[in-house]
Amino acid sequence: MNKQKQTTDIKEKLTKIFSFIILLGVGGIVGAIGGMMAVEEGRSPQGNILGLLLIFAIFIIAFTVQIILHEAGHLICGLISGYDFVSFRVGSLTLVKENDKFAIKKFNIKGTAGQCLMMPKEDDYEKSPYVLYNLGGILMNAIITILCFVLYVIFGGNRYLDVILIAMIVSGIGTFITNGIPMKISGIANDGYNLVSMKKNKLVRYCFYMQLKVNGLTSKGTRIKDMPLEWFEIDEKADFSNPLVTGIKCTEANYYHDKLDFDKAKQCYEFLLNYSPKIVKLYEYEIKCELIFHEIIGRRNEDKINELYTKNLKAYVKASKCHINKMRLMYAYALIIEKDMKKVKKILDEIEIVKKRYPNKGEVESELEIIEFIRKNFESANTTI
Structure with missing residues (x-):
């Protein structure tokens, strides 16, 4: 039992370290972008701080957008797979369907930023598709991230547009990694972990x-x-x-x-x-x-x-x-x-x-x-x- 606990503690620590590295990487990118823009524009120290705050805000918005897109990916792929809509949550705001009408409810799960829940129509679990539904979120993040990269390559040059596109690319990669690589984050199994488990x-x-x-x-x-x-x-x-x-x-x-x-x-x-x-x-x-x-x-x-x-x-x-x-x-x-x-x-x-x-x-x-x-x-x- 002690060995099991030690193994679990090690996995949790590695997950926290991994999450910290991602946050550190994002912070480094934000700082680098802010520094380059400050040099180009010859800003004062006070202007540098305001610029960094704006860039951080853009990155936070980008991560939020990627979360919404991630859950939208589950929704679209779930509908394609023949599932019925149940709920769509971002943060604590939850969209549900009641009596053929949509309503906003409030709910949250610690350790999760969003969730799209659907209901299988099949009566036999072996006939119920599950791969596309589970992959839907990371597929959406991958598509949007690639699209933003293409736009950056084609239209790059405008520093403000560049910041937005880079924020979407970085947040997309982060969301893809944290959901696609099988792991448990904050005690929650991610899409990759669940899919691998179901395959096995x-x-x-x-x-x-x-x-x-x-x-x-x-x-x-x-x-x-x-x-x-x-x-x-x-x-x-x-x-x-x-x-x-x-x-x-x-x-x-x-x-x-x-x-x-x-x-x-x-x-x-x-x-x-x-x-x-x-x-x-x-x-x-x-x-x-x-x-x-x-x-x-x-x-x-x-x-x-x-x-x-x-x-x-x-x-x-x-x-x-x-x-x-x-x-x-x-x-x-x-x-x-x-x-x-x-x-x-x-x-x-x-x-x-x-x-x-x-x-x-x-x-x-x-x-x-x-x-x-x-x-x-x-x-x-x-x-x-």
Whole structure:
């Protein structure tokens, strides 16, 4: 177990170093461009600073544009592959389709700048295409980057146009590398990693298909508890360190959650925690959040809760406060552990706001039912506090 943890730590450090090198490279390019423009124009030191800030702003905009184009690539290739549109997210703004109309919701996943989710139409995962959909983002970045390079070669000479084109080229290369080379960034498996995993393993491909299908159905309002349990039951000898396989086991836990069968849900999470040295951080945090919740509504062992509820996990919960399941956790914590009714009321008021802008209808209905379960079983015991 220690060797697994060391290997995981080394991989995480290498990923951070790799990301730092990319940022350093971008910073160097920005500085070089700013320096050359300053020399050409004979700017004052103050003008140099303003020029650098403008160039940095252009690069930030370019990276944002490349992110949007990346997700648009997934969307286009998904539609070509026969998928149905579910959601399109950039930052926290999420475009969804409700009752044949488009609506803007608010949602975010720590470690991701955007996401395009679609739903496969095929009933058989083996017949459902997956390569083009996964490659769509990096293909779009590659096409736009090459196009910007061609424009730079043909029309180069205007320093301001050059900066914009260079920013698009550099950001495009960076986006292509960080999504195309198989790796996990900030605990999230990228497109290249997922595609290679699916190519090697049919089970991983099934888990990818099933997660998209479940997300598509719940987004339309179907509850997980109304889906067949066998969709989520997989061999316990499977490689649960793979993010897609981890995800399907979490979906099984969500199935039991939705049925208010908390004991079985807890068993799923405890099973996965055994793989924690190799599980991506995102899932490790999610699992620990749910185990804290089960401890709160169960034995209420505060030592166990404090052991799980580390500084890093608290930071993750705070960064994921737009997730309704985190609000359910904080509601239970404030009510049962802290016994702070003012805080409870504040969280409930926030839930009323979040549920209206949340992109997944089925998840909202499930979480609201669990919150109501907590209220009925625990709130009356704390109203005098």
